Amino acid sequence: MNGSIMRCPCGSDKKYIDCCSRYLDKEETAPTAEALMRSRYTAYTLDREDYLLATWCATTRPASLGLDNGPRSKWLGLEVKRHDSPVPDQAVVEFIARYKVNGRAHRLHEISRFVRKAGRWLYVEGEIL
Template identity: 45%
Template sequence: MADPITRCPCLSGVPYESCCGRLLAGTATAQTAEQLMRSRYSAFAVGDTNYLLATWHPTTRPDELELDKERHWYRLDVLRAELGGPFDTTGIVEFQAYHRSAGEQGSQHEVSRFLREGGRWLYVDGVA
């Protein structure tokens, strides 16, 4: 059995079970667009495609999603967040995420758009 994750992959400084782990387990929902973005990053880091699809807006969500099992996500930098608060219906989060695979390193920069519908934040799309 694998060791449980102790540090949250989103690097919030909070233990995984108290941070993104609650969202991925379905015992809590994201209160802000940034919190949803962080939890989606954590879902990439732990390979949770179900969570990624469930938090993707239905108008832009792919039918299926296959993650690269060799890609290890190890760092997330949130560069800015606009709106996306508990009383907003839209939000933007800009981030840089870093990964390693097959001895190579890379990163992904994105400005992501989020909508809050029915009290839930959803990822819409992003521009690199």
């Protein structure tokens, strides 16, 4: 992948190198829950299980996601519906992610919860709508 020319999968209309690469590849901390969620979507498109697990709250994080098992998903797009931070260090992000598995289209509509611990946003859990 050439990040200097590739558009970021998160839907920002920026180049990958200027967007989610700084979180996935340069280990910068996402400044908001929405930025973290977008970078996690990008991690799914790139099969970056390491990043997904590293940005998942330890209290709810699985041991593995098994991204290498089973058929590969082709991620088609992300739409962020809303981003709210009702109290400091907690946030919710509602999004719709579209993808295909074995040529069949799917749509994931989720409300994700995030917490900020020691200055880092972490994914806690999601409610699939």
